[in-house]
Amino acid sequence: MRASVRRLLDTLEGSPAYLIGRDGAILAWNRLATRVFVDFADFPAERRTIGWIVFTEPRARTLYLDWESKARETVAYLRSVTGRWPHDRELARHVAELRAVSPDFDRIWTELPVLDTTHATCRLRGPEAGTTLELSWETFQLTDNPEEIMVAYTAAEGSPTAAVLRELARADRPSGHGDGQQ
Numbered sequence: 001m002r003a004s005v006r007r008l009l010d011t012l013e014g015s016p017a018y019l020i021g022r023d024g025a026i027l028a029w030n031r032l033a034t035r036v037f038v039d040f041a042d043f044p045a046e047r048r049t050i051g052w053i054v055f056t057e058p059r060a061r062t063l064y065l066d067w068e069s070k071a072r073e074t075v076a077y078l079r080s081v082t083g084r085w086p087h088d089r090e091l092a093r094h095v096a097e098l099r100a101v102s103p104d105f106d107r108i109w110t111e112l113p114v115l116d117t118t119h120a121t122c123r124l125r126g127p128e129a130g131t132t133l134e135l136s137w138e139t140f141q142l143t144d145n146p147e148e149i150m151v152a153y154t155a156a157e158g159s160p161t162a163a164v165l166r167e168l169a170r171a172d173r174p175s176g177h178g179d180g181q182q
Contacts, residue, residue: 001148005019009029012152015032015153016029016036017029022085027148035171036124051098054071064123121134122137134161
């Protein structure tokens with residue numbers, strides 16, 4: 001990852017953001033992403049993928065208020081990248097592992113969804129009991145590397161979610177959290 005990409009992630013203080021690779025591997029992230037989603041550093045590198053987290057991390061099922069929709073987006077993404085890189089053995093291995101460990105992944109995968117989603121909205125449980133975050137996300141293709149995509153989440157200005165994100169961005173990072181650099 002280029003240093004400029006790392007700096008870009010870090011400058012998005014009010015927006016949770018992460019960089020994903022071809023197989024959905026989470027390559028880097030900003031501090032706010034660990035506060036809103038999970039601490040990606042807690043996962044070993046080979047399990048630090050959007051697919052693995054959505055389908056095997058118990059918190060994901062309660063984090064995403066419409067987990068089924070997030071699960072379908074995740075499978076659709078993996079379907080689209082396997083179509084782009086059909087001979088990628090690591091990608092095929094990753095999909096096979098997810099199919100073996102998650103009946104939900106296998107069920108959705110067999111339904112053959114293919115969707116090249118570049119933006120959407122999602123609702124998440126906030127870090128404080130009783131709060132809901134309403135976020136829009138956009139993907140950004142890095143121009144010189146078609147295998148890396150940045151995903152950034154934003155909230156409508158003046159919304160309760162924007163206020164929560166500002167507060168989280170100001171909070172000190174708890175000890176033991178990774179910085180997203182590899």
